[in-house]
Amino acid sequence: MKVLAPADFPPLLSERIDNYRQQFIDANPDYLTWFEQQIADPEFSGQLDRVWCSSQYALNICCRKPALFRDLVDSQMLQASYQQTSIDENLSLLLGNITTQEQLDSLLRINRGREMLRIIWRDINRLADLEETTRDISLLAQASIQQALAFHHQQLAAIYGRPMASIDGVLTEQTLLVIGMGKLGAWELNLSSDIDLIFCYPHRGETDGDKKSLDNGEFFTRLARKLIQSIDQITVDGFVFRVDMRLRPYGESGALVTSFSAMEQYYQDQGRDWERYAMVKARVVAGEPQASAQLTTLLRAFTYRRYIDFSAFEALRAMKKMIRQELKRRRLDSDIKLGAGGIREVEFIAQSFQLIRGGRERELQERRLQTVLNTLAEKNYLPAEAVAELQAAYIFLRNTEHAMQAFNDQQTQTLPVDDWPRAALAMALGFQQWQAFSEALAGHRANVSQHFQHIIAEQTEPAVANKTPHWDDIWLGASDEAQALGYLTAAGHEDSENVLARLQHLLDDKIVRRMPPVSRARLDQFIPLLLQAVANTDSPSSTLLRIMPLVESVLRRTAYIVLLVENPGALKQLVILCAGSPLIAEKLAKQPVLLDELLDTRSLYQVPEKEALRQQLQQQMLRVGWDDLEAHMDGLRYFKQAHQLQISAAEVTGKLPLMKVSDYLTFIAEVVLEHVLELAWYNLVAKHGRPQKAVGIACDKDFIIVAYGKLGGIELGHDSDLDLVFIHNAAAGLTTDGDRPIDNSLFFTRLGQRMIHIMTARTPAGMLYEVDMRLRPSGSSGLLVSSLTAFAAYQKGDAWTWEHQALVRARVVAGDQQLGKAFETLRQQLLCQPRDEGNLKEQVGAMRQKMRDHLLPKGLEQANPPIFHLKHGTGAIVDIEFMVQYAVLAWSHQHPALAVFTDNIRILEALQQAGLFSIAEAEALTEAYKAYRAHAHRLSLQQQASEVPLADFAQHRAAVVTKWLQVIG
CATH class of the missing domain: 1.20.120.330 (Nucleotidyltransferases  domain 2)
Known part of the structure; x- marks a missing residue:
């Protein structure tokens, strides 16, 4: 963004420069010599003029606190970018010897003035980008909260004792946790932000005071009030940050401080859509780390659904509609935050994708808006050009917001109407005239508004073209039976009576009758669209009857119905695939989460090669910790099901020949087995250490998975089980090298058991694969995992002819390469023996x-x-x-x-x-x-x-x- 030289300032500002300088000298004559030395430097002089002409607040700080100003200049802090810890360290040093609340409150406010002057100076002179500016303001708020909280906790504990709770029979000290909502949570505070806070604590109990004790809730309530007073109250030194507590459970009527259990109960039973939206940016800004992690997990469960949730669009539209009605009532079209094409619309766009997909895609569980936008481009959820326009608009709008707020340290997002602040705002954004700035602003807002309308705004077209009103009549019972049968038959239904009976059965379902009004409205909108969509197939009745189990399976999760209403293309693909295959319809009914795969036809019918599959799985699991077994199991199941759906879709529509179908189904299984081995290996090594091949020398994965049957023959089918044999090559008589050592052979047996569990356990996402281990030496009575030596001895001395037949189709699909080569050599030797x-x-x-x-x-x-x-x-x-x-x-x-x-x-x-x-x-x-x-x-x-x-x-x-x-x- 362009920075204007003083010579290019609008006349209304340039004529004030001398006045501002004289104002500083008149107020601080002792600083005359120092000041003249500073403005002799053209670079500093230009920076000074830009700041004082743009911010009356900055000018007043400099005039009233010249020592503070001089210290910032002489220390070069105005020119330097802070480290992440600098603000907290500076404040800790400043508060090092305080003993009273009065000292705390005064120094917090003095520190705020110093840091805000520095931040405004760097922002207006473009010495800091938007990310640094918002980060530093957020760090200032966070440090102020943490320091005030620590001081007041200590003061109260001295009177009432420490708040304690019994956890597993052990008395444990409790601390207050502060959740930063909105821009504070996202490291995006603006120059005059409120800070939205929620207070909570982990466990109920009481303090351990000798003379006085309090219930933990009462202790933390008193602590919260003290904290708010130190941050929010206006004194002779001003204030630190305005505090808003209205986002807490039950709002202004709710308790100021809530326990974890009460908070969890509230969000489970009464949490509303706008609260989910608010929680996207929530972050614990003060509190004990372990409790903070527990609280973050609790809030994430409320914020992000495990399935694709297109109902977020409805909530965001409703919120936006209320905002626009309020803007219209108050005639606030010039509000750059809430108005059309404003900051809030950019946030809505990003957060709609977060709420819809964040439960499944950890990358979207991100608080910072610009990072989310980049992720949307990387994942092709938004075109790169659209993201570039939204990023540019967001930066311009936020810089505009900062310039308006810096002018008088006022929390405003409304464009000024007077000439002087208009000239200051234009200059701060790099424009000589208000008109040029206004045109640039209008261009950015138009881009935002266009993208917002495309993504979130109310639908104006029906999801299926040319929808006949008869479908509404049939579903809602406005037509009698004869009329309904006539409409269905005329639409090409081959089994009208069965279809009508199935629709009536759905209408009479207890779940449908007890649906909340919003959910019922979604269903009433969807069924007629579905009836119209299947009418375009060759067999409308059979297609509809195949889809009905899916509809019935999502009656309690109507967000899936919203997905199909919101995305006509997805509904079309659903109908095409279910018309082509009842197997696909059955799989979708069992795992509705796969409906998400219907959204992008580009990827739906494009089946990746094995290396691309491997990379996709690695990327999908990137943010899942290796110790989170449940998340890995769910991720593996979704990965397999999603790609099998792609293959089925490509096969049904004739886009993939048989040999390729088998290849890709085989590739999926191989990639999954590789990951299952890594996961099981990690879990066991973490528990028992690594097997040893010599004393003190750990072996790598001396273990292979040998595939037989269809997987071995690269001929896997859609529902094939996996015929597997596990072989290891670890030294006998040695143990693992961990704190809980076990025998090498036992380690590999448990490794095999863990892998089978990962694949065959039935989770809400279903089973990964059925596994058949009967082809191992001695079949079901044999060891689960054999050494290569034992395998060779069995094959040479005890194996039946049919076992050698099976060996023809045996190949290594995962594990140690060197052991895999040894197996291949052995297989070749066994198969090449002369026979009668x-x-x-x-x-x-x-x-x-x-x-x-x-x-x-x-x-x-x-x-x-x-x-x-x-x-x-x-x-x-x-x-x-x-x-x-x-x-x-x-x-x-x-x-x-x-x-x-x-x-x-x-x-x-x-x-x-x-x-x-x-x-x-x-x-x-x-x-x-x-x-x-x-x-x-x-x-x-x-x-x-x-x-x-x-x-x-x-x-x-x-x-x-x-x-x-x-x-x-």
């Missing part, structure tokens, strides 16, 4: 028949017309898999390339390249395998069994049966 082909054929054929007898539904192939089971039928998927496994076990000793890959497609390619299968045979089996799996995937999305008319796959089946007879017999 006749005996092998007999065992493979017998196992195949046993599976068919056990898993193939009876009578399918004998039905009329015959039914083909895509997985277990004769000539189906499992036949191809068994042929491939037989080929690897039978011929790898001559053709080691067969034992390299774990997926059937590449093994078939290797068989063809080795000349063991002809090109035509390999291609026929490959095409059959792909066709079977693609159709099975589609049936899975439709929640249908893998059964099809045999005639549809007769050619593929014939090719597989022919090759089976040739290879196995």
Whole structure:
């Protein structure tokens, strides 16, 4: 921002410069020589003139307290940026020897004048940016509160004793906690801010005074009153900060000080939307650290919902509407804070995203507005251009606010109407004329207003175009049954009677009948929009009936309904996906939080590669402590479900072929397993230390996760479980190196148990994966985690042929790279052993028949017309898999390339390249395998069994049966 030289000042100000200088000399003749020396420096002279012409308050301080002014100048403090601790350290030094409240109150006010002069000087001369200015004012307020609180606590404790509470049978001293709300909490105080405070204390109890004792509540109430008096009361030295207590529970009628339990009860039972909005910036500015952390957690639970909460828009709109009505009544259009395009609208924009998404995204649980705006740009919630305009407008508006308040130390956001303060304001912002400043201000406010209208303002268009009034009539019962059925049938419904019955069932639901008026209004707005949206599908009835369980699951959390009302695109995507797949509809009903993924179609249908998935998971978990197991488990479940939804969406809409679907589902599982191993490892090491490979030498993660089955074969399906084996390579007979050491083998057993718990525990977010460990050595009766040596001995001496078949699809998916290479070498050796082909054929054929007898539904192939089971039928998927496994076990000793890959497609390619299968045979089996799996995937999305008319796959089946007879017999 431009800084004007005195020569460029508006005439109304430049003609006052000499008068201001003479005013200082007349008031302080002893400072004449010093003053003349200072103004001989052109740079200082220019700074002085800008400050005195912009701020009568600064001029008065300099004239009334010349020693203070001189000290700031001579010490170069006016030119220096403070460290974070400077203000508190300076105040502590100043208050070092006080003994009375009168001394405290006087010195707090003197300190305030000194620091405010310095802050105004640096702000007007643009020696400090907006962030430094607001930070220093906030630090001044915080230091003043903390010092006054400490003094008064000590004084009261000397009379009544220390406030105590029994915690787990131990008497513990209690302290008052001060919550800074609004701009104080966000480090954003302006030059003449009130400070909004809330007082609370952790536990009830009483003081331990010998002669007098008080209930803790009474003690802290007296302490709070003393604190307010020292900060707020106007004395001959002025005041420190105006204190506003109206944001406390129950407002002005509530208790001045509240216990944690009472505060938690209030916010749970009676907390209102505007209080959630206020709590976004709340910060404990004074109090014991452990209690502060506890209180912060309590407040966060009230402020941020665990789910996406678009109801925040309604609350913000209502608040903004009330503000505008009040502005209109009082004719305050020139208010740069509350008026259209003002500071409050920028705050509303940022905080709407915080309230909506902050419960899920820790990055948005940020108090400072500019940081939040940057995060919104980084996450593509707002275009970078919009954020740049909002940032520029916010800085301009806040600098304008500061210049207006610096003029007379008055709390004002209303633009001046007189020529003199107008000229001072324009000059402080770098303009020679009021008109130029006014035009720049209008431009910024127009930008803010435009973005605000786009994001938060009342909707003027219906969420679904051309919505017919019939849908409202059907839902609200204004139509009789015959009319309603006629409307539904005319709209293309194939099952009108069932749809009408389901709507009536919903209308009669006890939850709906007992809904608060706001929630019921949301539902009444949504159902007609949904009816219109499904009318555009090929099967309106089945689509609607698939979506109804989702609607019923969110009746107590209608913020999800608001999400769909607020975002027509999300409603459209919901209908498209549920029309395409009942599986998707079921998953959304179980986890409505996934509705958020429908908001951005750009990401919905774009499935990232494995490295991008890994980075996304790391970023998502960045702000979650490794010791917060519950948060990690929830985060992992959401990560998996969100990306599986993307894959399902891409598959249903034909944007992703089968092989890619399996690849990406496999990638998700691998990335999740990597994180699960890291998490379980961290938890156990924190408890027991690291396993040792030699005495005094800790080993790294000598542990691997080996995937079998579909995960091993890179063929994971939408609801596949994970066939896993855990292997370690730690030294026997040694222990971990922690304070609570355990045997190495026990450590790795617990590591495996912890991983299984993380994946299989049923949390509100569901299960991560089902895990099957039966392929480990000796199956369910074997050790959960084997050493590589024990695994090798079992495979070489005791494993059945079917276990070697399973080994064909085994690969390392997470863990130590060196151990992983050792496993791959062992696998290659095991698969490449020479085998008796006749005996092998007999065992493979017998196992195949046993599976068919056990898993193939009876009578399918004998039905009329015959039914083909895509997985277990004769000539189906499992036949191809068994042929491939037989080929690897039978011929790898001559053709080691067969034992390299774990997926059937590449093994078939290797068989063809080795000349063991002809090109035509390999291609026929490959095409059959792909066709079977693609159709099975589609049936899975439709929640249908893998059964099809045999005639549809007769050619593929014939090719597989022919090759089976040739290879196995």
